[in-house]
Amino acid sequence: DAGITQSPRHKVTETGTPVTxxxxxxxxxxxxxxxxxxxxxxxxxxxxxYGVKDTDKGEVSDGYSVSRSKTEDFLLTLESATSSxxxxxxxxISRGQGNSPLHFGNGTRLTVT
Amino acid sequence: DQQVKQNSPSLSVQEGRISILNCDxxxxxxxxxxxxxxxxxxxxxxxxxxxSIKDKNEDGRFTVFxxxxxxxxxxxxxxxQPGDSAVYFCxxxxxxxxxxxxxxxxxxxxTVNP
Numbered sequence: 001d002a003g004i005t006q007s008p009r010h011k012v013t014e015t016g017t018p019v020t021x022x023x024x025x026x027x028x029x030x031x032x033x034x035x036x037x038x039x040x041x042x043x044x045x046x047x048x049x050y051g052v053k054d055t056d057k058g059e060v061s062d063g064y065s066v067s068r069s070k071t072e073d074f075l076l077t078l079e080s081a082t083s084s085x086x087x088x089x090x091x092x093i094s095r096g097q098g099n100s101p102l103h104f105g106n107g108t109r110l111t112v113t
Numbered sequence: 114d115q116q117v118k119q120n121s122p123s124l125s126v127q128e129g130r131i132s133i134l135n136c137d138x139x140x141x142x143x144x145x146x147x148x149x150x151x152x153x154x155x156x157x158x159x160x161x162x163x164x165s166i167k168d169k170n171e172d173g174r175f176t177v178f179x180x181x182x183x184x185x186x187x188x189x190x191x192x193x194q195p196g197d198s199a200v201y202f203c204x205x206x207x208x209x210x211x212x213x214x215x216x217x218x219x220x221x222x223x224t225v226n227p
Contacts, residue, residue, distance in 0.1 A: 031213070033213065040219060041120075041219060042202060042217045042218055042219040042220050043202060043217040044217075045213065045215075050211045050213075056213070057211065076222075090154075090156050090157070101147060101159035101162065102149075102156045102157075102159070102215065103158075103159070104156030106147075106149070106154070106155050106156045106157070106158050107154070107155070107156055
């Protein structure tokens with residue numbers, strides 16, 4: 001198992017509240033990613049990071065922000081949670097080259113009521 | 114527009130038989146393909162990959178076949194075991210494009226019946 005820890009594993013929050021999800025890795029991989037998984041959509045990239053303080057948007061970045069102040073930590077923030085952000089969120093890491101497989105954490109199930 | 118399509122949302126097979134999961138892609142620039150397996154309440158795990166310079170890659174019971182002209186790949190599991198029951202995601206990338214360019218299909222849920 002790649003050393004990836006996501007916290008919390010489950011969260012229920014109310015519409016309009018800010019939420020931060022944390023991903024911690026012990027592999028010292030340069031690249032980190034946040035995906036969401038929804039029925040009928042598979043895995044979609046939200047944001048990714050290619051180094052400390054270096055981040056970029058993915059396919060579904062609206063309503064989300066990220067920060068990476070240390071190699072091992074990648075934070076995903078929902079500034080004002082909406083019901084459409086109810087989802088399972090996965091963090092992943094890789095060495096970054098095109099043929100480097102992603103290694104995923106076990107996910108955070110977020111419910112926005 | 115979906116660039117990677119897994120047209121079968123689910124597949125059910127008997128233990129010991131072959132499971133064939135299919136994946137089609139539309140972007141001819143894709144030259145590296147991966148399969149991930151996902152159990153409930155866990156993250157996806159990398160299963161097997163294939164580069165476009167090959168048409169087959171085998172790893173134990175798992176074989177991936179690539180048909181570039183048809184823009185089609187398939188994952189064969191022989192023999193299928195109940196522990197193979199999971200959701201399988203196909204993914205495609207441009208080899209030098211970086212992992213952020215990985216495009217996933219919607220997944221196929223495989224059920225292997227004892």
